[in-house]
Amino acid sequence: MSARTDMDRNERHLFWTIPAIVASGVLVWVLWRSTADLDDIEARQLAWGTVGVLLGQHVLLTLVCAAVVLVAGVPLGIALTRPGVRRAAPLVLAVANAGQSAPVIGLVVLLAMAMGFGTPTAVVALSIYAFLPVLRNTITGLQGVDPALIEAGRGMGISAMGVLLRIELPLASKVIMSGIRTALVLLVGTASFATFINAGGLGALIQTGITLFRFRILVSGAVLVALLALLVEWAGQVMEMLVEPKGL
Template sequence: MSGTTEPASRTPAGPEMESAPDPPSTRRSVLKWTDLLVPVFCVLAIAADVLYLANADLDSIVRRAVDPATVTRQTLDHLKISILIALLVMAVAVPLGVLVTRRRFAWISPGVLAIANAGQAAPSIGLLAIIGIFYIGLWAVVGVLAAYSVLPVLRNTIVGLQQVDSGVKDAARGMGMSPLGVLFRVELPLAVPIIGAGARTALVLAVATVAFGDYIGAGGLGGLLFGSIKLGRNEVLVLASLLIAVLALLVDWAGGLVQRSFTPRGIR
């Protein structure tokens, strides 16, 4: 009988020692190459129109209207107003949506949605005309169009929080999370895709309707757009319409990237 014994186990060597690769979801980047298609298309569309205007035989009125410095200032003003509207909408709609999904305040949910629906149903140009009787300027437009755009974010916040599985919330509470911890670490992250979709809708609505603010002196691309209609200058009309469309596409694209970055990897 031999006095030596075989070891109970051997440490694997070679390729078996290598650890398994990370799951694909942990290496997923927020930005994909297909995401560059939208900004590239927007740049090409603007470049094509600018090239046409640079080589076209334009009269003095059109040349003054499409002056690069003037158009750039109007575009930045339009973007600034749109962002202010979006920030105000998010600051109002998301907390309000969270509030009405809490058990003790659920009874006010129908009234809140009814008011938001009324704001969405009212014509934006009519609201601006009424407000313009009493007050004109930037904040009049921001307030009116924020009221007009609040419904998509509010409704999606409510729906997004209500669709979170109750079992997930119960498990979080069982782990000792406080109500605020469940809200910020479980409910809101899982509701990000739906809330983000509403926010992107509100952004596009804001960009599209800010042009009406020109009627009460808010600035933006509305002056370029409606001025071209009054003067019958189609070259200016095309440029203004193209810029508004491009801004809407770009803010929706940027909103999509932000939404994806805040969405948990497992549900992207």
């Protein structure tokens, strides 16, 4: 009972602490932006409309890449735990690991040279980079399901698909969601590199700050990306708690 009480207390802290930190960070930045004495370049780059557009581009790019990773990673992970295919899992994981081992900026630039600049190339590059956590956690989660439960389901006459949907996936859902959360945080951070191939996002502020030696623009871009990543991390942890089977 004590352990459960501690868990409930931690969950309540999670629901309030991280959003409070993000809200405080946003408020501090907004107040600074409203009162700072900016030169023409800084005022133009940090205009409310400009920041709003860049933020929207960043979030949209992250969501599109996340959808691609989910649609590709979860079904492939399920397939690689099925009899007759699971022997290929180490090879597929090795290939996925190689994709994430490469520096993301190198991957973005190489694909831009092959496919051209723009958002589609950024989606492909970032999806490759964030693919491994979802694939690996899907395989790990399904492999961690007690075989006795699977056999019990089959003994009750449940089909293989029914066992997967009603027993395996619900029990593996928390591990899978952990991989999705990791991928989302990776995507929020690496989406900053999309600006180098004309795909927009908050990375444009960082790039401008570096190029024009405008420290306040650089820090603003970095802070906004960090706050967005922290918010996504919180949302992922909340989703993990929501999908956890009751009684576990």
